[in-house]
Amino acid sequence: MGAAYPKRSTTMDQSAIIAFIEEQDLQKIRYAFADIDGVLRGKIIHRNKFLDGLTDGYGFCDVVFGWDCTDTPYDNGVVTGWHSGYPDAPVRIDVSTFRQLPWEDQMPFFLADFSRPDGNDLVACPRSLLKRIARQSEEMGYRAEFAQEFEWFNFRETPHTLQQKGFRQLEPLTPGMFGYSILRPSLESDFNHDLFDLLAQFDIPLEGLHTETGPGVYEAAIMHDEVVRAADKAILFKTAVKEIAYRHGLVATFMAKWNADLPGCSGHIHQSLWTPDGSKNLFFDPAKPDRMSDLMRQFMAGQLHCLPHILPMFAPTINSYKRLVEGAWAPTTVTWSVDNRTTALRVLNHKEAYARVEHRVAGADSNPYLAIAASLASGLYGIRHGLELDIPATVGNGYQNKEYGTLPANLWEATQAMKTSSIATELFGEGFVDHFTRTREWEWRQYARQVSDWELKRYFEII
Structure with a gap:
């Protein structure tokens, strides 16, 4: 660990990221989030869908927190399951995680989580849990x-x-x-x-x-x-x-x-x-x-x-x-x-x-x-x-x-x-x-x- 904490490699805010994507005429964006096993799940979405969901999030089937690493549904789940019908939950992209995939023609990439503005986060979301504990530290x-x-x-x-x-x-x-x-x-x-x-x-x-x-x-x-x-x-x-x-x-x-x-x-x-x-x-x-x-x-x-x-x-x-x-x-x-x-x-x-x-x-x-x-x-x-x-x-x-x-x-x-x-x-x-x-x-x-x-x-x- 070095003497001073590292600076971000990019300081682009949301407006700058949107402008960059539009200026470069980028049509595809990949995003992903971690399930309970630490497996990244995600999608490639069209630029228009990306822009539309920046505020309110994107619907994502909550089965990703209702099955194991082999996609076998839990029979003891409470957060979601056959009893709930596996509805969509709002996943939100964290624009501060913006990167480009160097092995995928510099496709834009973002991490996401199931945090909510009102603090009522999805209890199964690992990144949301860490963000809460990081706030405690701050x-x-x-x-x-x-x-x-x-x-x-x-x-x-x-x-x-x-x-x-x-x-x-x-x-x-x-x-x-x-x-x-x-x-x-x-x-x-x-x-x-x-x-x-x-x-x-x-x-x-x-x-x-x-x-x-x-x-x-x-x-x-x-x-x-x-x-x-x-x-x-x-x-x-x-x-x-x-x-x-x-x-x-x-x-x-x-x-x-x-x-x-x-x-x-x-x-x-x-x-x-x-x-x-x-x-x-x-x-x-x-x-x-x-x-x-x-x-x-x-x-x-x-x-x-x-x-x-x-x-x-x-x-x-x-x-x-x-x-x-x-x-x-x-x-x-x-x-x-x-x-x-x-x-x-x-x-x-x-x-x-x-x-x-x-x-x-x-x-x-x-x-x-x-x-x-x-x-x-x-x-x-x-x-x-x-x-x-x-x-x-x-x-x-x-x-x-x-x-x-x-x-x-x-x-x-x-x-x-x-x-x-x-x-x-x-x-x-x-x-x-x-x-x-x-x-x-x-x-x-x-x-x-x-x-x-x-x-x-x-x-x-x-x-």
Whole structure:
């Protein structure tokens, strides 16, 4: 994270955007929003429809919050469902998110959400939730600066070959374990340059891009920004990487753990609070132990206190918990440290410009809006309640430090903890917690009814 927060690459307001579209005679506009799983859903619309809906929004079937990531309708939904007839809900474009798609002939692109001018937002909308929590931060006098980094695997496959192979015997982009390699990026130079350059053109500038340990696995750190824009960049990063990969005959996956024998994929969240004008990092105090300000310690205390109550916000899938196991570079305990990669929170603060806390629980499969909302909301909880960071810093192996608690072991346990938590309700509201935990219970039930390859191999003949 740099010394000063980044400026927008464009300062065009709504009138300037309209004039630009008309002057360039652009006929097509793409917009998208994130569903509860962090999947971008959207449309390409005609210029006239775009202009007509800027004030009142565009009708969009609310089934997008009534089905799972495979488009299977929930049987336990309340927000929408067969009982409501899946009506349209007004989705509104946020003109401040204006970009152009460099791999789609510079087509205009916008992010949208289901926020409403009267504040009566759709409770299922992840971006609306984050915007509400970001306003809380501003009202408390803080500018929240965040960034998410991702690890992901790349394969020489297509959506068709994945299906034909049954997701087995996949060919990775490159062979072997070669983290921080200089050779591997050179071997795939066109892909690497396109990732770095096209993402920058799409207003997702990267601080760094490198190989991780594993066949065909990369890691990218996105430059930090104001918290909502940081989440916008993170959600767009995942889809943009997939689209760029397609153009190179590749498929990218952000599964938390695609292979039991290989490391998982993280989505670490870097976070700090600044003065409203961005001139001072409020997490840094050279007069305090480890240069951690009292505010930073309260923020971290809130995160550790809330973490077992809101884990599905960071680990939302069945697969998430295959990554959260001991010795797999992902935390399993309620711990913090100064520059130690075995704990849930990792402090990095050798100088004010870079002082921050890294939340290491979130996987690459997390919905950035929800994971970042959970990070910020739980940190603000600690400040509002004046919590003391009474958990000592871990020195050594964080997996062995179980004195202050361990994380739920699977999605069902984590969801039940969140469902009954008054802390989760305080952070996110009863409506959101009810909807979200219902979707996670649905996810668990879809998993529980399946017969896995492991079961067949273990029991078919012997039992």
